[in-house]
Amino acid sequence: MRDKSLQPPLPHAEPRIRVLHEDVTIDSYGWLRERENPDVSAYLQAENAYAEQAIAHLAGLKADLISEINGRRACNGSPPPFQVGPFEYFRRQAEEKPHPVWCRRPVSGGPTETVLDPNTFEGTERFYTLGAFEPSDDGRYIAYSLDIIGNERYELRIRDTVGGHDVWRDTGRAGRVVWAADNQTIFFMRERADRRHHDQIVRLNVADRKPRVIFEEVNERLALLIRRSQSGAWLFIDAHPTSDYSLRVQQGAAETWCLRADEPVGTWQRLFRRDIGHNIYAEHWHDCFLFRVDDAGPNCRLVSVPLNDWSAHNWNEVVPHREDVRIEEIHVLEKHIIVLERQGLVPRIASRDIRGQIETTIIPEEPSCTLTVGLSAGGRYSVAKNAFSGSSLIYTLGSFVTPDTVIEHNLIEDRSTNLYRPNVPGYDSTQYEATVVVVKSEDGIEVPISLVMRRDRKGPGPVLLNVYGCYGISRWPSFFPWPSAMAERLSLLDRGVAFGIVHVRGGGELGRAWHQAATRDRKQTTYTDLIAAAEGLVDQGIASRDSIVIEGKSAGGGTVLTTASLRPDLFRAVIAEVPVADILDTELDFTLPYALQETAEYGDPHIAPDFKYLRGYDPYYNLSGDRHLPPTYIDGALDDGQVLYFQPARYVAQRRSLAADRDPKLIFRTLTVGGHYGSSHGPGVTEEAAFRIAWTLDQFERSRPE
Structure with a gap:
């Protein structure tokens, strides 16, 4: 007692x-x-x-x-490797070291080599999380970021795999990183010191090592995201709202710009303007862009549009809006459009052919679960990858009773194969x-x-x-x-x-x-x-x-x-x-993290009716010695x-202070x-x-x- x-x-x-x-x-x-x-x-x-x-x-x-x-710690190795260009990249736990090391091997066969060992960095023995791990297409360079404090201010570095040394680092607050197709240019998100969201896109050529801000967002209710199409052919910059993460993996954008990945110093073009008032997520597939758009309803529909004219009158519907089914993500393989949908709590993957017809549907037996398409490096800003060529889709299924299992589904044969299922010692799923x-x-x-x-x-x-x-x-x-x-x-x-x-x-x-x-x-x-x-x-x-x-x-x-x-x-x-125990005070101080974002969620206490409503339930300001x-x-x-x-x-x-006994419980x-x-x-x-x-x-x- x-x-x-x-x-x-x-x-x-x-x-x-x-x-x-x-x-x-x-x-x-x-x-x-x-x-x-x-x-x-x-x-x-x-x-x-x-x-x-x-x-x-x-x-x-x-x-x-x-x-x-x-x-109960899983004890049978690491998830399968993911492929970028001619190499497969994977993590391997080294004996008596706290963090796994990053390795790679040629897809065509050859010896395994270590490309990054976090255990060699000062401070990682105390704390370490990975932000990004992005190899260039040819494997010459790896852009990676790390946090060795816990404050999520990830420092970005570029490593030359020839010699195994870093050739550049940025001490700013870096986010997602993508490579252009020239294997020399990276684009990355950066957060200014006085902001709490990534509001700059920076371009860097590894040869000259001179970062240049090429895009800056001044609307503090929007944040920037840089990404590369799953085909590898295009780059996108999204300006997305900071107040709604109902589609968090592929968050819809208020405005998107595009650039061919093989023209990194070219002129960015605006796919759609923010004043149209819709949230859109864009992807590239062959001779068209695909838009997941909420113009017909909040559950979104999927449309295609020619690469040379993406105005709304050219939108062709691929998947209609449905009242009971939400389109959460779109992915593409060379010959397949992959749609991650959810009906109620149940997710499903629907594969469509080049004509938009459904080929196969994957529905997990779990009543409520997590379904993730592709393989990720596991960092805070990692993006799940799936080989664009071929007809194999890789996804991960996890639930309360199913340890997160990596599955490969052959879309032509409609057949699944488990690539990796963690072994949890002593765990028997039939008991739960x-x-x-x-x-x-x-x-x-x-x-x-x-x-x-x-x-x-x-x-x-x-x-x-x-x-x-x-x-x-x-x-x-x-x-x-x-x-x-x-x-x-x-x-x-x-x-x-x-x-x-x-x-x-x-x-x-x-x-x-x-x-x-x-x-x-x-x-x-x-x-x-x-x-x-x-x-x-x-x-x-x-x-x-x-x-x-x-x-x-x-x-x-x-x-x-x-x-x-x-x-x-x-x-x-x-x-x-x-x-967040003091909601009202947090929102009154816009120097605090996410304070401005939270006004869209809770209301703005600078406005009298909002203040009164917040004051009625805020945890901090509703403490009382009379309420136990x-x-x-x-x-x-x-x-x-x-x-x-x-x-x-x-x-x-x-x-x-309000409790006579100081609230010992x-x-x-x-x-x-x-x-x-x-x-x-x-x-x-x-x-x-x-x-x-x-x-x-x-x-x-x-x-x-x-």
Whole structure:
């Protein structure tokens, strides 16, 4: 049991008065923004110490969890290689090194060589994530980027594989990188220091090593994206809205420019103007461009247009708009158009021939899953690749019960072959069942929940619900990536806990309208959907009352904190990782990451009606000594580049100050290694998961009657 003599820390208060729209606010913990202030460091360290002491009685359980999680790490190699030009590129884990090294071998046969070893870079022993890994067509150069802090400021470098040394680096905030067909020119996205989105496209010729900004976006509600067509023949620059990610992999653009890939210093041409008011995603195929466009409805249709005249009167419909089917992605092979569609929660791949007729359809048996076309290098800005020539499509299928499996489908023979399926030691998929449960929200709309539990779980019991519900971002079940992370979640399932992802409005799981139904003055719909999900699971006999824990990360952390404040009686506990805990203050300060973007989601507090609506539910400003909230786990990260550490820290300090006993059931940790996504490797990854799981299981145990 927790030592009741422990007393949580409480930082000193420095009240500051703010008046806005006749509302008087007293903020006592704004000084926590001062990172170099020794009092800030002392407070965060004191909270970390209290967190360790508060779960000291769970040391044995935590050790067991660490052992279980480590024992489930996949142990049969790496995913298949992807091909660029004459080489296949793949990762290989080196013994006694924390990070896999990048290797390649000629497609025609020949020896394997190492082209990049992240373990040789200073700082990667502490933290390392890959941004981009893009070989030139001939394999002479590799453009790659890395983050060795956790703040997502990726440094771009170019390596000459002849000699194995870097010939150029850019210390700016680089994003996606593409090569032109001349094997000498790269284009990459860069973010200016005063912006929070990539707003520049830079061209660099490796020979002269003089970067030139060739495109700059001044509208702060638009970001830039550079990409190369899957045929390799064209380059595209997209100016896309920063407020809607309902089609995140191939986000629609307000405006797109194009350039032949073999003319890197040529003149860019505008495919369509932003003033037409549509979101369009362009791809190249033979003698035409393909447009996925929302002009006929939010689920999009697919049209083709000649390369020499792409005006709207030349658009020829390939796939019509359908009310119940969303076109999410388009891919092309030499003789096939590939459309990734989704009907409800179920994805499918439809292959069409050169006449637009359906050849084959791939529909997974999973009720809710992740389906990804192509093979990726795995970096933050990597693009999935599929060989353009031939008739083989490679895709990856993952779900709550299926470890992410790489599959090759022969479109001519309509036959699938598994290329790679991870081996998870001790895992037996037949012991678990994944389903989709539907509940009704307070306005009668059906809200789906992707759910997994052991088949032998009896009757109602504890449930952990994960939620996001912002920016139109979709959260699908997979096996390894967050939020599924089944290598960790299995320790919960094996102890009788069900796990689910609630697809609330505000997310994009059911299309753009699903997102728009919970924005600005309708944002509270996100929270009422989550409340309905919890109550619906109780009504359906899946969850026990007082045995539901809700969990969210980043904006999802703000979702669970807000929801718990609306219905503190409904939830056993709350887990808020790197949460946007002060929505209103974030949007009042446009120097903070994504603040301007968030006004499209939550409303603009500079506008009086928006301020009033936000003020009514903002987690930070609705704390009260009279309202007792559920036990809560919160964390932050000093080097977080998205949700700055002081956002959760201020919330915790304010909540403690309002409670007579300093709210001892509130646990707060600040990570000193890593950023928004936690540790990148090593024991820290497992420790962070085991800490949360041990704390969660302890809350479920406390919910049981004496």
